[in-house]
Amino acid sequence: MTIPVNDALPVPGGLPAPGGPGVADAAAASGAARGRGRLRRSLALCLPAGFLILLIAACFLWPLVGSVPSPVGGSVLDSSLPIGSPGHLLGTDADGNDIFSRLLYGGRVSLEVGAATQLIGIALGGLIGMIAGFSRGLLAAVLMRVLDVLIAFPSLVLALAIAEGLGPGELHVIWALSFYSVPAFARLARAGTLKLRDQNFMLAASLGGTPRWRIVLLHLAPNLLPQLLTFALLGAGVAIIQEGALSFLSLGVPPPGASWGNMIASGEQTMSVQPALVIIPCLALLITVATLNLLGDALRARWSAR
Amino acid sequence: MGAGRVHEQVTVRESSNRSGSVPPSDAGAAAAAPGSGDRSGGASPLSRVPRVLRSSLLRVAGRRLLTAIPVVWGVTFLTFAVLNLLPGDAAQALLGADATPQEVARLRVELHLNEPFLTRYGHWLGSAVTGHLGSSLGSGQLVTTILAQRLPVTFELILYAFVISLVIAIPVATVAARRPGGVFDSITTFITMIGLSIAPYILALLLILLFSVDLALFPALGWTPVSGGLGANLRSLTLPALSLGFPIGCFYTRLLRADVIEQLGEDYVVTAVAKGLPSWRVLVRHAVPNSMFGLITVVALNVGTLLGGTVIVEQIFGLPGVGQELFQAIQTRDFPVLEGIVAVFAVVVVVVGLLADLLYAVLDPRIRYDNPGQ
Numbered sequence: 001m002t003i004p005v006n007d008a009l010p011v012p013g014g015l016p017a018p019g020g021p022g023v024a025d026a027a028a029a030s031g032a033a034r035g036r037g038r039l040r041r042s043l044a045l046c047l048p049a050g051f052l053i054l055l056i057a058a059c060f061l062w063p064l065v066g067s068v069p070s071p072v073g074g075s076v077l078d079s080s081l082p083i084g085s086p087g088h089l090l091g092t093d094a095d096g097n098d099i100f101s102r103l104l105y106g107g108r109v110s111l112e113v114g115a116a117t118q119l120i121g122i123a124l125g126g127l128i129g130m131i132a133g134f135s136r137g138l139l140a141a142v143l144m145r146v147l148d149v150l151i152a153f154p155s156l157v158l159a160l161a162i163a164e165g166l167g168p169g170e171l172h173v174i175w176a177l178s179f180y181s182v183p184a185f186a187r188l189a190r191a192g193t194l195k196l197r198d199q200n201f202m203l204a205a206s207l208g209g210t211p212r213w214r215i216v217l218l219h220l221a222p223n224l225l226p227q228l229l230t231f232a233l234l235g236a237g238v239a240i241i242q243e244g245a246l247s248f249l250s251l252g253v254p255p256p257g258a259s260w261g262n263m264i265a266s267g268e269q270t271m272s273v274q275p276a277l278v279i280i281p282c283l284a285l286l287i288t289v290a291t292l293n294l295l296g297d298a299l300r301a302r303w304s305a306r
Numbered sequence: 307m308g309a310g311r312v313h314e315q316v317t318v319r320e321s322s323n324r325s326g327s328v329p330p331s332d333a334g335a336a337a338a339a340p341g342s343g344d345r346s347g348g349a350s351p352l353s354r355v356p357r358v359l360r361s362s363l364l365r366v367a368g369r370r371l372l373t374a375i376p377v378v379w380g381v382t383f384l385t386f387a388v389l390n391l392l393p394g395d396a397a398q399a400l401l402g403a404d405a406t407p408q409e410v411a412r413l414r415v416e417l418h419l420n421e422p423f424l425t426r427y428g429h430w431l432g433s434a435v436t437g438h439l440g441s442s443l444g445s446g447q448l449v450t451t452i453l454a455q456r457l458p459v460t461f462e463l464i465l466y467a468f469v470i471s472l473v474i475a476i477p478v479a480t481v482a483a484r485r486p487g488g489v490f491d492s493i494t495t496f497i498t499m500i501g502l503s504i505a506p507y508i509l510a511l512l513l514i515l516l517f518s519v520d521l522a523l524f525p526a527l528g529w530t531p532v533s534g535g536l537g538a539n540l541r542s543l544t545l546p547a548l549s550l551g552f553p554i555g556c557f558y559t560r561l562l563r564a565d566v567i568e569q570l571g572e573d574y575v576v577t578a579v580a581k582g583l584p585s586w587r588v589l590v591r592h593a594v595p596n597s598m599f600g601l602i603t604v605v606a607l608n609v610g611t612l613l614g615g616t617v618i619v620e621q622i623f624g625l626p627g628v629g630q631e632l633f634q635a636i637q638t639r640d641f642p643v644l645e646g647i648v649a650v651f652a653v654v655v656v657v658v659g660l661l662a663d664l665l666y667a668v669l670d671p672r673i674r675y676d677n678p679g680q
Contacts, residue, residue, distance in 0.1 A: 150384075156614035157648060158388060161636050165392030241505040245618050248507055249633070268511060268622075272519045279515070282508045290503035 045302065048295035055288060059107035069098035071105040071258045083276060093266065093277055095256070102258040103284055109170055109252075109259040110288065113243040114236035116174045121181025121235060122228050128182070129189025130216050130224070134197060144190070150183040159242065163251040170259075173252050177239050188231055192224045226303060233296035237289040244285055260285045367660055374656035381652040382434075382645050386427045389641050399638040400444055417443055430645060439649075440642035442635075449646035452631060457650065459529060460620070460627035463550070464612050466543050468605065470551030475558035475601070480594055482559070483566035484585070494559065501556025506615055510549035510622045517545060527624040546623045550615055554608055558601055565597035572596075598669055606662035610655045 083091045090099040132143040150158075159176040166172035196202060205215050240260075246252040247261020255262055260281040267277030397413040398405070414420055418429070433440060439449035482494040518526035524545050530538040569575065570593050578588045616629035628647055635643040 145380075156617055157385070157632065157636070157644075160617070160633065161385075161388050161392060164636050165388075237503065244505060245507060248618065249621065264508070264511065271511065271515060275515050275519070278511050282511060286500070286504055286508060289505075290499060293499065293503050 041298070041301065044294070045298040048291045048298065051291050052295060055107065055291065056111060059104050059111055063101070063104055069101045071097060071101040090280060091276065093263075097256070097258075099263075099277070099280060102263055103260075103281065105258040106260040106263055106281065107284065107288070109257075110240045110243055110285070113170065113174055113177065114240045114292070117177045117181045117239040118232035118236050120174070120178045121185040122225075122232060124178075125182040125185025125187075126189045126221070126224065126228055129186035129191075130193050130220055132186065133190040133193025134212070134216055134220065143186075147183045147186050150179070156242075156245075159246065160249070160251065163246050168251055168254040170253050170257075173243055173246055176246065177242050180242065181235055181239065184235065185228060185231070188228060189224055192227055193220060196220060196223055230296055230299045230303060233292050233299065237292040237296070240285065240289055240292075367664065371656070371660065374653060377656055378649055378652040379431075382431070382649050383427065385645055385648045386430070386641060387423075389636075389639055389644060390423050392639065399640075430642065434645070434649065439646040442643045443640045444638050444643075449642050452643060453628070453646055453650060456626060456628045456631050459625055460613070460616050460629060462539075463543055463546055463616060463620075463625065463627060464609070466540070466547035467551035467554070467612065470547055471555030471558055472605075474552070474555035475562055476594070479559045479562035479566060480589055483563045483570065483593075484589065486563075486567055491563075494563070498556035498559050501553050502560070504553055506549045506553060507618045507622060509552060510545065510619055513545045513549055514622075529623075529625045529627075543625075546619050546625060550612060550619055554612070558604065561604060562594075562597055562601050565600050566593050569593040569597050595669060599666060602662045602665050602669075606658045609658045610651065613651050613654070 090103065092098055093102070128143055128147070132140045132147075134140075158179050162176035162179065163172055166175065202215065202219060205219050206212075210219070243252055243259070244261035244264065247259045248265045250262070250265065252261050253259035255266065263281040264278055264285075267274070267281065271278050397410045397417060397419055401409055401413060418426060421429075430440065437450075439453075441448045442452060478494055482488075482491040485491060514526045517524045525542055526545070528542060530542045532539045566589070570589075572593075575588055575593055578592050579585070583591075613628075616627060617633050618629070619625075620627045620629035621633065628650075631643060632647050634640070635647065
């Protein structure tokens with residue numbers, strides 16, 4: 001896929017995000033302007049963070065607390081109701097299923113896939129990257145070559161092949177998309193490890209006789225984690241987009257189960273008549289990914305400002 | 307001597323800057339040139355620039371092409387392995403679910419699917435090295451024929467997408483960088499944020515809704531070959547190229563804008579301004595060309611991801627390109643076709659990386675320092 005964010009891996013203590021607030025504070029010379037810059041920066045962090053929490057709450061709690069129609073098993077009698085119909089806030093699709101409800105349940109899938117792939121990436125990729133950066137032997141060289149090939153590989157091919165082979169399903173999508181996240185995190189963790197490896201606190205730990213696994217897990221990992229977590233926000237956006245792509249190619253969550261990708265795919269068939277069926281899930285996906293990107297950018301700017 | 311010093315300086319600045327902001331360049335460099343030189347931390351392809359300048363370009367090109375071999379090998383092997391690990395095989399996929407076990411077994415023998423994995427890969431590799439990519443297990447067509455039919459469509463699409471992305475990125479980033487924080491810059495930041503968050507398939511559908519359904523300006527489906535007129539050909543590719551090109555164009559805009567702003571703080575810009583050059587000239591002749599390195603690196607790296615992105619866009623627009631074939635080949639476990647496509651992708655990625663390296667040398671004004679005319 002051509003999700004550019006993929007390429008904008010954050011940096012170990014590197015530049016602020018291109019176009020991020022970093023440039024704004026260079027311009028802010030006077031005290032008042034600096035205060036405004038600080039306000040803007042904390043807004044840039046709090047707004048997307050708050051919205052993300054709202055989004056998660058809406059997808060996971062609303063169907064439990066509020067009364068939302070079932071996302072599946074709608075009656076054909078109710079099919080293709082327009083937006084704002086009584087009982088169906090955003091109308092219904094061709095099968096008579098409530099769109100708002102499908103949006104919430106589909107959001108669950110998206111958020112779960114986004115979170116799971118990134119957690120797998122942080123755990124597995126982070127470990128591989130730390131080992132590859134910390135040990136200086138053959139193991140490190142082999143690990144890196146394998147990751148090189150994985151990264152050079154047109155990743156969608158791998159994801160498609162795995163999703164195809166395992167069959168449609170949310171869990172399988174997560175496995176398939178982890179092939180993106182693991183090498184990316186491994187690269188990042190390795191680069192971070194190489195920077196930290198020769199610093200004094202690491203040296204002190206190893207001179208003090210701390211076992212190597214302890215150094216990696218207790219000294220190295222906590223220092224890498226903020227950076228990996230920031231990247232995970234951007235990565236989650238990419239994973240959500242990929243999940244949509246797989247569902248769109250009917251390799252994701254199988255219908256009648258709801259996912260934004262298969263909502264878009266089924267809406268595409270009646271697009272010229274009922275554009276809302278495509279536009280609504282598209283907007284949901286776009287807004288979610290934008291929120292994650294904004295939050296990731298803001299966090300990255302904050303880390304690099306230190 | 308003087309030139310050498312300049313090399314050093316610029317290299318240090320570039321690598322400290324770029325290794326951070328674009329780490330995949332690390333990935334790309336390492337993938338394209340395994341085992342070459344210093345790779346610690348975030349060594350970017352840019353750290354190789356001085357070497358490009360020191361040795362003859364041809365020798366560098368030759369060496370880079372040689373390093374393509376392990377990458378292409380690794381990628382084809384991985385593809386083979388993944389396809390082999392998947393449940394189901396070509397015989398089952400070709401005959402469908404209704405086939406009797408006897409039929410499946412017979413076809414399996416016919417297609418040599420019972421032989422051990424490494425033997426089959428060895429066979430394929432042996433003939434691939436001599437240029438015989440085999441034929442499709444499904445249609446029996448030669449893989450080279452399939453590639454010859456389908457690659458032009460995909461390559462044209464990708465080229466068109468890159469042209470669109472650069473036509474967006476270069477002017478917009480230049481104007482935005484003139485006054486960071488200004489009105490134009492703020493609007494640009496907002497739009498690129500959306501562009502970065504939009505998936506190509508979403509953009510594709512929205513574009514179809516707007517331009518095909520509502521305005522009827524562009525076709526929503528299908529592809530017109532160049533023989534049907536260049537205008538019609540480009541028209542059929544405009545929406546697909548736009549849906550691929552706009553998101554990456556937004557990414558390039560951000561990247562280039564940040565680089566131009568950084569360049570505008572350099573001493574040579576102050577000199578240029580001090581000697582009375584008009585500001586647009588400082589920007590266009592000095593700052594922007596010197597900001598191109600990051601962009602070139604990323605464009606080269608994006609070729610690989612863009613090739614992957616064509617799968618879904620070709621599917622939506624019904625373009626007879628390589629992406630569609632790839633999707634089909636995965637579904638039918640048609641490994642000769644898949645291997646052929648993946649191998650071509652890998653070669654393209656490596657060659658584009660090489661072109662980027664050569665472009666650094668062309669763009670780099672320091673190469674003129676070495677001319678006797680200086």
